[in-house]
Amino acid sequence: MFNSYDKFTTNFKKVIQRAALACLNERSTTITEYNILAGLILVPESLAFDILKKSGILAHIQQFANTAIGPAMEPQNIRHYEVDYNEVFSLSMNQSAIQILEKAAECAIRINALYIGTEHLLYAILESGFPPLISALKNTKITPQELKQQLLNLMRETADKQTEHIADANKTKLSEPAPIKNPGKQNRQASAMLEREERII
Numbered sequence: 001m002f003n004s005y006d007k008f009t010t011n012f013k014k015v016i017q018r019a020a021l022a023c024l025n026e027r028s029t030t031i032t033e034y035n036i037l038a039g040l041i042l043v044p045e046s047l048a049f050d051i052l053k054k055s056g057i058l059a060h061i062q063q064f065a066n067t068a069i070g071p072a073m074e075p076q077n078i079r080h081y082e083v084d085y086n087e088v089f090s091l092s093m094n095q096s097a098i099q100i101l102e103k104a105a106e107c108a109i110r111i112n113a114l115y116i117g118t119e120h121l122l123y124a125i126l127e128s129g130f131p132p133l134i135s136a137l138k139n140t141k142i143t144p145q146e147l148k149q150q151l152l153n154l155m156r157e158t159a160d161k162q163t164e165h166i167a168d169a170n171k172t173k174l175s176e177p178a179p180i181k182n183p184g185k186q187n188r189q190a191s192a193m194l195e196r197e198e199r200i201i
Contacts, residue, residue, distance in 0.1 A: 009115050009117040009118070011046040011118050012115075012118055014043045015036070015042075015046065015048075015121060016088060017088060018038065019035040019036045019038060019097075020035070020039075020087065020091055022034075022038040022039065022042075023035045024087075030093065031093045031097050032093075033094070033096040036097055036121070040052070040118060040122060041062065043118065046117075047118050047154065047158070049118070051154070055140060055147060056142070057133070057147075060135075096128070100130075101121075102124075103123075103127055104116055107127075107155070111152075111155050112159055113159040114159070119154050119155050119158065123155065126147060126151070
Protein backbone atom coordinates (compact mmCIF):
# COMPACT_ATOMS: atom_id res chain seq x y z
CA MET A 1 0.00 0.00 0.00
CA PHE A 2 1.18 3.54 -0.74
CA ASN A 3 1.84 5.25 2.57
CA SER A 4 2.83 8.69 1.25
CA TYR A 5 0.43 11.38 0.06
CA ASP A 6 3.16 12.29 -2.47
CA LYS A 7 2.39 9.06 -4.33
CA PHE A 8 -0.90 10.54 -5.56
CA THR A 9 -0.93 12.61 -8.74
CA THR A 10 -1.87 16.29 -8.63
CA ASN A 11 -5.22 15.58 -10.28
CA PHE A 12 -5.95 12.78 -7.81
CA LYS A 13 -5.44 15.27 -4.98
CA LYS A 14 -7.74 17.71 -6.78
CA VAL A 15 -10.45 15.04 -6.97
CA ILE A 16 -10.24 14.54 -3.21
CA GLN A 17 -10.42 18.31 -2.71
CA ARG A 18 -13.53 18.51 -4.90
CA ALA A 19 -15.03 15.54 -3.06
CA ALA A 20 -14.42 17.40 0.19
CA LEU A 21 -16.10 20.48 -1.29
CA ALA A 22 -19.13 18.39 -2.25
CA CYS A 23 -19.17 16.93 1.25
CA LEU A 24 -19.01 20.37 2.89
CA ASN A 25 -21.72 21.64 0.54
CA GLU A 26 -23.97 18.92 1.98
CA ARG A 27 -23.08 20.22 5.46
CA SER A 28 -21.57 16.85 6.21
CA THR A 29 -18.28 15.84 7.80
CA THR A 30 -18.07 12.45 6.06
CA ILE A 31 -16.89 12.06 2.46
CA THR A 32 -18.90 9.39 0.62
CA GLU A 33 -18.42 7.43 -2.60
CA TYR A 34 -20.95 9.83 -4.19
CA ASN A 35 -18.69 12.75 -3.26
CA ILE A 36 -15.71 11.00 -4.85
CA LEU A 37 -17.60 10.47 -8.11
CA ALA A 38 -18.61 14.12 -8.04
CA GLY A 39 -14.95 14.99 -7.46
CA LEU A 40 -13.93 13.06 -10.58
CA ILE A 41 -16.44 14.98 -12.68
CA LEU A 42 -15.19 18.28 -11.30
CA VAL A 43 -11.57 17.88 -12.46
CA PRO A 44 -11.85 18.28 -16.27
CA GLU A 45 -8.07 18.17 -16.80
CA SER A 46 -7.82 14.62 -15.43
CA LEU A 47 -7.46 11.34 -17.36
CA ALA A 48 -10.61 9.96 -15.73
CA PHE A 49 -12.68 12.95 -16.88
CA ASP A 50 -11.32 12.52 -20.42
CA ILE A 51 -12.36 8.85 -20.46
CA LEU A 52 -15.82 9.63 -19.09
CA LYS A 53 -16.28 12.29 -21.75
CA LYS A 54 -15.03 10.23 -24.70
CA SER A 55 -17.11 7.20 -23.71
CA GLY A 56 -20.28 9.29 -23.49
CA ILE A 57 -20.79 8.52 -19.80
CA LEU A 58 -20.17 12.05 -18.60
CA ALA A 59 -23.41 13.44 -19.99
CA HIS A 60 -25.39 10.90 -17.96
CA ILE A 61 -23.68 11.56 -14.63
CA GLN A 62 -23.12 15.32 -14.95
CA GLN A 63 -26.03 15.84 -12.55
CA PHE A 64 -23.75 14.66 -9.75
CA ALA A 65 -21.54 17.66 -10.29
CA ASN A 66 -24.46 20.06 -10.53
CA THR A 67 -26.03 18.90 -7.28
CA ALA A 68 -22.72 18.45 -5.46
CA ILE A 69 -21.51 22.02 -5.79
CA GLY A 70 -24.87 23.71 -5.26
CA PRO A 71 -26.54 26.59 -7.10
CA ALA A 72 -24.12 29.24 -5.79
CA MET A 73 -21.13 28.03 -7.82
CA GLU A 74 -21.02 27.51 -11.58
CA PRO A 75 -19.36 24.25 -12.78
CA GLN A 76 -16.89 26.15 -15.00
CA ASN A 77 -15.62 28.08 -11.97
CA ILE A 78 -15.25 25.11 -9.63
CA ARG A 79 -11.62 24.50 -10.64
CA HIS A 80 -10.66 27.89 -9.17
CA TYR A 81 -12.02 26.99 -5.74
CA GLU A 82 -9.55 25.21 -3.48
CA VAL A 83 -10.30 23.43 -0.23
CA ASP A 84 -7.42 23.70 2.22
CA TYR A 85 -5.70 20.34 2.80
CA ASN A 86 -6.10 20.75 6.55
CA GLU A 87 -9.84 21.06 5.98
CA VAL A 88 -9.79 17.96 3.78
CA PHE A 89 -7.95 15.93 6.40
CA SER A 90 -10.37 17.09 9.09
CA LEU A 91 -13.16 15.19 7.32
CA SER A 92 -13.78 11.48 7.68
CA MET A 93 -14.73 8.93 4.98
CA ASN A 94 -17.38 6.28 5.01
CA GLN A 95 -16.41 2.65 4.48
CA SER A 96 -17.38 2.60 0.80
CA ALA A 97 -15.21 5.63 0.02
CA ILE A 98 -12.28 4.10 1.92
CA GLN A 99 -12.64 0.84 -0.01
CA ILE A 100 -12.60 2.74 -3.32
CA LEU A 101 -9.34 4.48 -2.37
CA GLU A 102 -7.84 1.16 -1.27
CA LYS A 103 -8.89 -0.47 -4.57
CA ALA A 104 -7.29 2.41 -6.49
CA ALA A 105 -4.00 1.91 -4.63
CA GLU A 106 -4.12 -1.87 -5.13
CA CYS A 107 -4.78 -1.38 -8.84
CA ALA A 108 -1.75 0.92 -9.17
CA ILE A 109 0.43 -1.62 -7.35
CA ARG A 110 -0.76 -4.49 -9.58
CA ILE A 111 0.42 -2.76 -12.75
CA ASN A 112 3.62 -1.42 -11.12
CA ALA A 113 2.58 2.22 -11.43
CA LEU A 114 4.77 4.73 -9.63
CA TYR A 115 1.84 6.98 -8.76
CA ILE A 116 -1.88 6.65 -8.10
CA GLY A 117 -3.93 8.65 -10.61
CA THR A 118 -7.54 9.42 -11.41
CA GLU A 119 -7.59 6.54 -13.89
CA HIS A 120 -6.97 4.11 -11.00
CA LEU A 121 -9.71 5.82 -9.01
CA LEU A 122 -12.23 5.49 -11.84
CA TYR A 123 -11.28 1.84 -12.27
CA ALA A 124 -11.83 1.25 -8.55
CA ILE A 125 -15.27 2.88 -8.69
CA LEU A 126 -16.18 0.75 -11.70
CA GLU A 127 -14.85 -2.44 -10.10
CA SER A 128 -16.88 -1.76 -6.97
CA GLY A 129 -20.06 -1.83 -9.06
CA PHE A 130 -21.07 1.68 -7.99
CA PRO A 131 -24.77 1.86 -9.08
CA PRO A 132 -24.83 5.42 -10.54
CA LEU A 133 -21.87 4.66 -12.80
CA ILE A 134 -23.25 1.28 -13.90
CA SER A 135 -26.63 2.88 -14.54
CA ALA A 136 -25.02 5.62 -16.66
CA LEU A 137 -23.15 2.99 -18.67
CA LYS A 138 -26.47 1.41 -19.68
CA ASN A 139 -27.30 4.61 -21.55
CA THR A 140 -24.14 4.36 -23.67
CA LYS A 141 -22.79 1.92 -26.25
CA ILE A 142 -19.97 0.81 -23.99
CA THR A 143 -20.20 -2.08 -21.51
CA PRO A 144 -18.61 -2.13 -18.04
CA GLN A 145 -16.13 -4.74 -19.28
CA GLU A 146 -15.14 -2.63 -22.28
CA LEU A 147 -14.62 0.41 -20.07
CA LYS A 148 -12.50 -1.70 -17.71
CA GLN A 149 -10.33 -2.81 -20.62
CA GLN A 150 -9.92 0.77 -21.84
CA LEU A 151 -8.85 1.82 -18.36
CA LEU A 152 -6.43 -1.10 -18.03
CA ASN A 153 -4.79 -0.22 -21.35
CA LEU A 154 -4.47 3.41 -20.32
CA MET A 155 -3.10 2.53 -16.87
CA ARG A 156 -0.46 0.20 -18.31
CA GLU A 157 0.53 2.81 -20.88
CA THR A 158 0.82 5.48 -18.17
CA ALA A 159 2.83 3.15 -15.91
CA ASP A 160 5.24 2.36 -18.76
CA LYS A 161 5.74 6.07 -19.47
CA GLN A 162 6.43 6.73 -15.79
CA THR A 163 9.07 3.97 -15.74
CA GLU A 164 10.68 5.23 -18.96
CA HIS A 165 10.77 8.77 -17.58
CA ILE A 166 12.56 7.62 -14.41
CA ALA A 167 15.01 5.51 -16.45
CA ASP A 168 15.81 8.46 -18.75
CA ALA A 169 16.28 10.74 -15.76
CA ASN A 170 18.71 8.25 -14.18
CA LYS A 171 20.69 7.96 -17.45
CA THR A 172 20.95 11.74 -17.68
CA LYS A 173 22.14 11.91 -14.09
CA LEU A 174 24.81 9.27 -14.70
CA SER A 175 26.06 11.03 -17.84
CA GLU A 176 26.46 14.40 -16.13
CA PRO A 177 30.07 15.37 -15.26
CA ALA A 178 31.07 15.06 -11.62
CA PRO A 179 30.66 18.34 -9.73
CA ILE A 180 33.84 20.32 -9.05
CA LYS A 181 34.71 19.90 -5.39
CA ASN A 182 36.41 23.29 -5.10
CA PRO A 183 35.27 25.47 -8.03
CA GLY A 184 37.06 28.55 -6.61
CA LYS A 185 40.41 26.80 -6.51
CA GLN A 186 39.92 25.35 -10.01
CA ASN A 187 39.02 28.77 -11.42
CA ARG A 188 42.14 30.31 -9.84
CA GLN A 189 44.29 27.54 -11.34
CA ALA A 190 42.78 28.09 -14.77
CA SER A 191 43.34 31.84 -14.55
CA ALA A 192 46.98 31.35 -13.52
CA MET A 193 47.55 28.92 -16.41
CA LEU A 194 45.99 31.34 -18.89
CA GLU A 195 48.19 34.17 -17.52
CA ARG A 196 51.35 32.06 -17.99
CA GLU A 197 50.34 31.22 -21.58
CA GLU A 198 49.78 34.91 -22.36
CA ARG A 199 53.25 35.79 -20.98
CA ILE A 200 54.86 33.09 -23.14
CA ILE A 201 53.10 34.41 -26.23
